[in-house]
Amino acid sequence: MCTSSMPAWVRPSQMVKSSAPSTSTVNEALARTRIKLLINLTLAAMAGSVAASSYATSTLRCGNQLVSTGDRAFEVQQKCGEPISQEVxxxxxxxxxxxRRSEAVRIEEWIYGPDNGMYQYLRFEGGRLVRIESKRRT
Structure with missing residues (x-):
């Protein structure tokens, strides 16, 4: 019955199994790792996009023109007109x-709207547009 070089007193059930993991076990572990990585990347991307969209946008459409962060105050006023509120x-x-010098930079907030219930809050620092936020007033 035993044709191999194993002694007759060793039964097949007593043989030591190899400690190396099988190919299917390795593939399953790899698949689980990839799924975890994909979930983490998806969650990170969603969190980043929610934070970015709720905090600020970089452009605003005024009629058929666009204003962007970095534009000067007079350019914004030419494109969008007079704001409903302008506050230093x-x-x-x-x-x-x-x-090696310091200077005081003026900070202003201009408000445009309402446009379908949305107001646009524009923040200027030193005469340059630095932030555009869209909010609904309550």
Whole structure:
């Protein structure tokens, strides 16, 4: 019955199995790891897009023109017209390391709207558009 070089007193059930994992076990572990990675990447992307969309956008359509962060206040006013509200919020101290001097920068908030119930809040620092937020007023 035993044609191999194993002694007759060793039964097949007593043989030590190899400690190396089978190919199917390795493939299953790889598949689980890939699924976990995919879920984490999806959640991270969703969290980033929600945070970005709820905080600020970088462009605003005014009629058939666009204003973007970095535009000057007079350019925004030319494209969008007079805001319904224009308020100076204060100043901010900035330091220019190239010239080793500081200066006070004026901070303003302009509000446009309502457009289908949405108001556009534009923040200017030093005469440049730095943030555009869309909100519904309650």
């Amino acid at each position: 919020l204060g100043t901010q101290e900035t330091f220019n390391s190239n010239y």
